[in-house]
Amino acid sequence: MINVIICDDNEKDRIYAEKTTKKFMDKNKKEYKIYSFDDYNKSFYSIVSSKIPTKIYLLDIETPSRSGIDVAREIRRKDIDSVIIFLTAHEELGNIVLKNDLLFLSFINKFDNFENRLINSLEKSLDLLNKKNTIRFTDRNVLYTININDILYLTKDSFERKTIIKTDYTEFKVSKPLIEMIEMLDDRFVQTHRACYINSDRKVMVDKSNKIITFDNGETIDLLSDKYRKAVI
Numbered sequence: 001m002i003n004v005i006i007c008d009d010n011e012k013d014r015i016y017a018e019k020t021t022k023k024f025m026d027k028n029k030k031e032y033k034i035y036s037f038d039d040y041n042k043s044f045y046s047i048v049s050s051k052i053p054t055k056i057y058l059l060d061i062e063t064p065s066r067s068g069i070d071v072a073r074e075i076r077r078k079d080i081d082s083v084i085i086f087l088t089a090h091e092e093l094g095n096i097v098l099k100n101d102l103l104f105l106s107f108i109n110k111f112d113n114f115e116n117r118l119i120n121s122l123e124k125s126l127d128l129l130n131k132k133n134t135i136r137f138t139d140r141n142v143l144y145t146i147n148i149n150d151i152l153y154l155t156k157d158s159f160e161r162k163t164i165i166k167t168d169y170t171e172f173k174v175s176k177p178l179i180e181m182i183e184m185l186d187d188r189f190v191q192t193h194r195a196c197y198i199n200s201d202r203k204v205m206v207d208k209s210n211k212i213i214t215f216d217n218g219e220t221i222d223l224l225s226d227k228y229r230k231a232v233i
Contacts, residue, residue, distance in 0.1 A: 003055045006036070007071075055083070058087055059153065108121065151167050152168070154182065
């Protein structure tokens with residue numbers, strides 16, 4: 001799920017950004033949700049603070065209450081993975097944005113080929129998000145950073161009510177629900193069982209008769225149900 005957060009105090013520009021984003025996402029057959037705001041208010045910040053994954057921000061640099069540059073700075077203090085795209089009607093503000101180390105993707109002048117530049121930026125955003133190499137999250141005051149390529153599978157420990165993240169080198173047990181962890185990942189992860197998702201890039205063999213999956217490091221699991229077997233194979 002791609003979550004696009006748009007904030008622009010100009011209603012016409014905001015609606016135009018929403019329509020362009022929807023058109024782009026529908027064309028690319030992406031599952032998405034758009035959150036739209038006319039100012040950096042409490043509702044906006046509730047989305048910023050939420051645990052929803054895969055965020056793309058379209059931030060107006062000037063609104064009645066806040067500067068989008070200040071807002072981006074606040075976002076980056078907690079979140080270095082989301083994509084930030086600046087929208088503005090003032091080209092001269094570009095130098096100010098560049099002087100702030102905000103790790104933003106693009107700076108779009110709303111009066112200069114707005115639609116095409118926004119589409120190009122969204123395309124670059126998807127490329128960046130698809131190449132995501134790590135997941136980063138906090139669980140019970142512990143910060144985890146895990147390389148996605150190292151993950152073999154995720155499953156649920158019903159007894160301890162925890163999610164197990166199995167990697168090449170260790171096993172993490174976290175209190176976050178399995179579905180919440182899967183939402184942080186990408187389409188490399190496929191469901192094999194009601195309580196298991198595997199990294200399909202690490203799978204080398206599926207034994208249909210014995211319902212065993214073998215990974216490229218030699219490890220195996222038997223969490224393969226008939227319901228998901230076809231998709232796994």
